[in-house]
Amino acid sequence: MPSLPLFTTAYLLSLLLFHGQATLPWIWSMAFDTFGEKSVILFAWSAVFLLLGIRGGVSRQATEKLGWFILGFAMAQLCTGIQAAAHQQAQVPLACNKQTIQSEFRLLEKAFRDNNAQTWLIEHTPRDHAVATQCLVTGARLQNFVETVSTYRALQPGEYFRATVRIKSPKAPLQLEGFDVHRHWFANRIAGTAQFKSKLEQLPEQTTLNPLVWMERARLQIAGTIVTALQSHPEQALVLAMVVGDQGLISPEDREMFSATGIAHLVAISGLHITLFAMLAGKLFGALWRRSTRLCLRVPAPLAGSAFGLLFAVLYGLVAGWGVPAQRTVFMLFALFVGQVRGGMQSSWDTFFLALFLTLAFDNWAVLDTGFILSFGAVAVLIFVTQGHYHFIKPKHEFIANAVKAQYTVTIGLVLPCAMLFNQQSLISPLANALSIPWMSFVSTPLALLGGLTQQPVLLWLAGNSLSLQREWLVFFNELSWATLPIHNQPWWVNGLVGLGCLILILPAGLIPRWTGITLIALLLLPPPRPEHHDFWMTLMDVGQGTAISIQTQNHLLIYDAGPAFNARADSARRVVLPWMAAHGYRRADMFMLSHDDADHSGGAPLLLQKAPPVQFASSINKQHSLNLLAQTLKSDTAQCHVLKPWTWDGVTFTPIGLDTPAHSHQKLLAKNNQSCVLKVSNANHSVLLTGDIEAISEIALLTQHGANALKSRVLIVPHHGSKTSSTMPFLQAVRPEYALIQAGWENQFGHPHKAVIERYEAMGVQWSNTAQNGAMKWRFKHLDFQPEVDNAHALRQRYWHMHESGAKGR
Template sequence: MRLNLLAFALGVFVLQGVAALPAPPVYLALLAALLPAWLYARRQRPAARLFVALACVAAGFGWAALRADLRLADDLPADWEGRDVRVVGVVAELPQPFDRGDRFVFDVEAVLSAGARVPARVMLSRYAGGGDEMLPALRPGQRWQLTVRLKRPHGNANPHGFDYEAWLLERGIRATGYVRATPPPALVDALVPRPGYLVELARDAIRARFLAELAGADYAGVLVALTVGDQRAIHGDFWRLFARTGTTHLMSISGLHVTMVAALLAWGVGFLWRRVPRLALRLPAQRAAVAAGWLGALFYAFLAGFSVPAQRTLFMLTVAALALLSGRRTAPSRTLALALGLVLALDPWAVLAPGFWLSFGAVALLFYAASERLGEVAGWRAALARWGAAQWAVTLGSLPLLLLFFQQFSLVSPLANALAIPAVSLLVTPLALLAALLPLPGLLQLDHWLLARVMDFLGGLADLPVLELPAPPPWSVVVALAGIVWLLLPRGVPARWLGAVLLLPALSAPAPRPPAGAAWMTVLDVGQGLAVVVQTATRTLLYDTGPLYSAESDAGQRVVLPYLRALGVGRLDALVVTHADSDHAGGAASVLATLPVARVLSSVDDLAGEPCAAGQAWEWDGVRFAMLHPEPGPPRARTKTNNRSCVLRVEAGGRSVLLTSDIEAADEAALLARAPAVLKSDVLLVPHHGSRTSSTPAFVAAVDAPDVIFPVGYRNRFGHPRPDVVARYAGRRLWRTDRDGAVRIVLADAVELSAYRQVHRRYWHGR
């Protein structure tokens, strides 16, 4: 059974990597192949096991394809994007407040606009107007009539970046958009009493009470996350602290928390049950304790929003509880395999989340490391040894996966978790749940005080070194995991040290760099904005830092820094911030706060560094850089920020790329008058995202680039690139970050361009 469940999981995983879904007859045939395989397996022939395993791979592939096809069929027609649609539906989950409004998941029950078709579940944003205008309160379970504007699921597509479209697909959200202020929203029903909405309403009430009672407290959001699973309540600075100490898993509702709560509840009920003879005679205390623990795990899993770690733990506890109640023993590996199959049957997209791999991997390693390694020795020394072995197994086992997903590993993680795990799982989380159920005076304040002591401890460790390495090749991660399995073999097995040798490829794989005389450039997909990474053999330059998304989020932290970290870039040799507009300079603060920068060039007055000016030039590793604009000297009075944009030309192997930022027609004319010969390039980053104020015919003809790139956001409010501007580049290869994702340029003796969405095409892209 375990082999077959793993084979099913493999089929699900393979499907999530395909560029297009197979036709329905194909995946239905793959599903149907399981029955004859099972009948053949009953002959008990040795080849039958392999045959059934292959059939399970096919069944997993077919099941995932069936689920994907059904979900993708619930789409928003392209001709209804950006149009007003009147809908009636229910607020389905916790609303999430942000700087100027809130965001919420909405279950559409009826579409009132004639001819419109809207997916059953959408994500909507509401925005407050100017002044002191207040938005009407939203609560889960409310039925509203709204006028909305929607667009199909779309997210930034970058190497080593977060796949927002896959995340939306997993949650069944098939369109995003915003609520129109006119006509005003109308509340239809205060509560739709369905079980899922009632759970969300309870989560919302607990969150509101916690935030009210702990108003102004530093770690109120952490307690909210530990109780109801709302991780967005945690401030972004705390996530960085948790990442540096390797305790991120503790500050969300993990399988460990669910298990600890279930164990505490089971122990408490069993302790009391044994002391009431009438109860013990009716039902053995052990069975009562198992039932209570399972009910506690069920309650906590739903309170947490039924996340993948909570699902995995609940399914495992369910199998274990059924085995205990029936008097049968079930191997831990079989329990874990059953949980794996159930999770993927319900949610085939779970394999796309790092948490899935870290969660199941950690539990598998714990079972593996705990399998009869300490003999029958009892006492506190054996307990301490078991605890140490578990910590060593999880720490070592998570190393290659953390490097693959996040390119960093906390060296103080074992020490931090040694205190934080028992403190958070046995004290902070149970007290928070008790406070959620019984609002006793002072209980939340006591819990916050305990959490503050844990945070003080973690804060003292956060400044210690963190291992940061470039993203290892996937094959090296597989080799490293095999090495870890070998290292954790029981004592006495010869040559266990060979396992450490298998870790070396993942820990020492060098980041690829271009050869001398060549440059690699990546125009990142940051939405409506610009960020370009330029690499030579030994140097790295960043040209603009992308937009500011919100008061707590920008492209620097969400796109640029993860990409640089995956490349193994620990410092920037130059940062060019072309001008002060937030779509170009919005991520600068995050980049400068995180990475050392040798040289800053900009036209931003309040940014430390030197002003960029025509005539500046330098050479790195045989690659030449030349600044062409703006002219030296102080800017003229009332000069627009766009007109001060830094224009950079990069040349390697006799080929060149022209990076133009947001220059406009007057700046293009000045460049044509000042240096027309150097404008001719092989690749052009189109000025000002393709607006009507740029790309004059004379400039387009002078540059004469065979490849042009439009850095634009999907359905941006400016309408960039303008159709008449696109028409001026007729006859050239046109690249767009909203359609193609990040665009990579290899600049050498020849020029090669590729798009992330083409190279890494997935079946949900554009759907």
């Protein structure tokens, strides 16, 4: 048996176990400090390749097979452990957060963003190593958002500059499920973020022979041509993504449409496109090679064509940003080329495992990438049904039949990954791909690539126009009510059975009844877990400096506030609230209560109303406010929260505690914060008081108007994120909370929660928790249990790349 599949399988399993660790074992930090990163890894891989060469790549005995398996497992631990230790030591320490330093840097890459802005990746390259040891080690990579790019247009990748920058540690909100930005930063060796605080002083260019630097400059040149040539074209962003892999200009709405129609894999450079153009380039070069008898006698034309096609694929992949799909395709083409050179028959599994091995060896964090799962998953399924033990697609079948069955196979094979990663399954995907794959492969992509490489605006415009035509059918498909099937999170055992069902459906007919597979896949539609009657669950989402809370009862959902808007493209509704609803099987809320119209509470409100119109929208804003008008347009009932009457859902009581604010009230009482909706949620043993951003004057008003008994609650959502203008002693003595929960951004500019406020809670013996340290928190209040059950994201999702989470405690 070939050794490579054994070695690669062990390497993959070892990586999965390694990346599941909560902390990094000390041995890897010690090894890195002692031997360094490159020397150990280079020596280890040299030994492996030597063994592969000596043994001929074949394991003949059980002990040899076991040996290769153990070696693969150990290699993954060694390489990933030392690299992880290097990544950790490069990260900006907490003590240096928001520090301003002056040093020297090298520009690695530029990516385009809206309004002529760019995102830069820079590397710390100080001449004075004393600077490096304080806050930034030499080689630390920082991500920087640059608004005034015209000032630095001349600066090219690979060039050096001196600047004063404000650095921040890699610390971001963390949810109980979904995308982990900390993992993304760590896998891409991003040590923190930076903000320029001075003009850039360009340093004399150092001679570089690094071909990757010149490739990055060429990539930037092509991207700049596309952005300039298609400045006013609606498909500018898509052409840019297709040619150089920069998706920064694609709107969130377009991303959602591509995902819903199942063509997201075609948006950036896909493996299909690289393979297609590599084959065309190889065929053309081979035809030219055949014209010379002398050349053919030295190297056969097919081999020369394959070599050129592989070279073209490598260059194409580098221009496209060298993402996981590009890596997988290039490495598979390389594996095919190796088989051609060896002159023997090479199975598709040999090609697959060689490509998998090279991808994992090149990037030990690729296994965490969504593209890795989808790319290798799709290829493995296709190999299994075409050249595995079961020949589901027969060689004699017609082309169209094979294409249809291949699409069916991939669709079934990726049902479970799509459900787990995206909480949806595109039902329109087969039809959308049947139209878009040939159109983009043979029309749009060739025009875009030729236009970019030859700097021809006419070709770029033709590519953009072809994509505009494609948009017509994508928009039509996207607007179909049945285009996507929402799928909520399921427990591990359900996912296991669903995977088995997918396997049954791609096996040949007659082995296992098809209805068995369909029944198992249908388990994805099992209802999501819900509280029992009289119970309720509360989730404090981690939205940074802002508020977004969900209250679940057996058959109802209340969303309290929608968090902040981060920029023109992103807000808490899109990043946090709507994904949370999808993961838990909600299409809409029964009530969306907006405490008040401040950016950190209402930033996500417009999108939440548009994407998931609630049954009722309650708020403290006036009737003519744009949000009320939007809710009415979307057929949601609107209400003023201060005059709402108590109601009961599934045995749980909801009591609005209104503020009586007549027209002659003090002006400060009429301010937005002090108009916040206050809501009490309770059952037999538990009560929670949601307070928005009320301050001292409203706390006194509530106490005066309603009395202490109305306010008394076991759990208090701390008013105004712990501001020193709230949480007054009379108010706390009235509420008498046992637990105080704070939603605040880590080291936010307002200093929330204030030290004096925390001391006040601690003096009363109140247990307090903050999303800034714990991430999102889920509290389960059972009417038969006096003690609430609590989950927090930091505890449940703790991984070694969250090294700053524990260090941020109590800050």
